[in-house]
Amino acid sequence: MDKSLVVYNFLFKTVIFLIKRNELRELLDEIELSGDEVTEERKKMMANYVMLITGMTAAVVGAFSLLALFEGTMSIEAWMPFDPMESSMNLILSLQILAFCVFPGLCRAFAMQGLVCSMIMYLCDQLIHLQKQLRSLEYVKETEVVTRMKFKMIIRKHIRLMGYSMRMENIFKEYFLVQNLAVTVELCLNAVMITVVGVQQITLLITFFAYLIIALFNAYIYCYLGNELIIQSQGIALAAYESTWTSWPVDLQKDLLMVIVAAQRPLKLSAGGMALLSIQTFSQALYNGYSIFAVLTDAVN
Template sequence: MPAHESNDICAPGKYYFMFNLQFLTLVGLWRNDSWPKRWLFFYDIYETTLHILPMIYIVITSIGTYQQRNELTLFLANVDKNLVAVNFITKYIIFMMKRKQLSMLITEIIHSGDNITKKCVKLMSIHVIVVTIFSLSVVTAFCSQAIMNREMIVEAWLPFDTMKNLKQYLTAFQILATMFTPSVLRGIAMQGLICSIIMYLCEQLKELQRRIRSLKFSLENEVQMRNRFKDIIKKHVRLMKYSQTMKVIFNEYFFVQNLAITLELCLNAVMMTVVGLSQKKLLISFLAFLCVALLNAYIYSYLGNELIIQSENIAHAAYDTEWTSWPVDLQKDLLIVIRTAQKPLVISAGGMANMSMQTFAQALYNGYSIFAVLADAVD
């Protein structure tokens, strides 16, 4: 291993997922079956409560949205915020349905013995922290502004008059915040774990490229070189298996993600057309929430694109070796590696598109196209 890389190796990968799994446990999405039965009982109650609260939020805000159907700007503003909540809830329902399969995948990765670089661990932690701070900052900023202006950030039905006095107004605000916040935190926690798996795959593919390029054949080290090449092939097959498993687990998850960002962009375009510059505060809130949604979609697309690039680079690394001096049987094995790597590892969104920067751009284009069609129909 080169000297500049030796200090970059972290502890075995079993510690890599610890931060994200603890975050998921905190938000009621990852129970530990090794806990005592009493702890599991209380955790199940906690988990169920966090399932129910966002559902109630959707119901009461949907009623509030319907009540504002005659006020176009308020109606669209509520639809936008409800769409965010529905996006989070739908994704964590899918996550819960696939949690057992995901747990098996993570367990297999943890026991694989793979090492993770310190840089990758740092990037993973920074990603979760930055996204959490940014998302909560946007939500907190507009909630604070709404409180100062004595406005509801989202219209909802409640069994009392929210504007009767300050006490009832703050009570309504606390109720809505308590119901909505778990969805945001769960969305961030899920994104952190999913991105950490993709980053792990990219990291291991880079490590495979280095190992392939370092292969040197000679009569003196033939046995050692064959064993190293065999280990490389085994690891490549294992990584392809992990990628395929992840593709199956998150197929519906990424479909919902792409659909949500398309609808979000379309709705924001409609809102900017309707509102214009006369209601700057409402327009800024729309753009801020849109930026959060675009950031999340961009992160998924960027990492999906990186996975495609690094898996294809295996073929380039194999071709860059001094294969002309290898025995014919090893050359044939190397050719199989090259041909296999030419079919990149991908993350599918509903089987209709692969997560990549091209898909991200296509989702933006689709959102604008839908808006343009609606605008033409209205005109």
């Protein structure tokens, strides 16, 4: 059941990506043509994240596939045009067929996850850059034209980033909803199965724990980045207030006030428009999973 839930989770998110691919492509093209710079350190971090999650999952899937081969069973119950249990060669062939069918889909899913996380990191980095620009902005009468031009570019970039955030929320809200629901369901089902199985079947118990840890790790990454986006977008207001606005002309002060008011509404991503991606949402998902687990435990008992 845990493996089937993982497969359906990836399947639904892939379908959502295919439906939203034109909107996503347009957004990525705009970001690419915007001229915003991404540091090499951040690029390496984005790539390392994809490699890390892919390596972790490949290690878990590979370990349990080898264990299933050692025990003479199939890692995933699936139909084959031959009897996998007839001989060891048939069993190895069935595992190879499953790996050929499943692993490319997992790689695609992790590529999608890396793309989503990279886009959120990009927004956070650009917001941090805007904060630095606002704090370093100084008004001098001799360079008034330059200062006004810099401030105008800051405002334009802030508006552009707000537009990116709104479009990302519209594109990924169903994606994050599936992710949130899958984590909640997997948490409660794995907890129930652990209590039912007990420590006697240690292999099955470790399987449940391994898939649960990967699911929680993925959910935490999304919620952490969503929370960081909220914090950095609200930091624009603080950075504007900490600038040297007291020496600015009145018209610039009014424009700065508009920036502060706009930054009071943080940039955010949501799961189906029902829950924000934040650390609080991650905690709520854990709580919901435990609540369902308690109800199912009473039903089983």
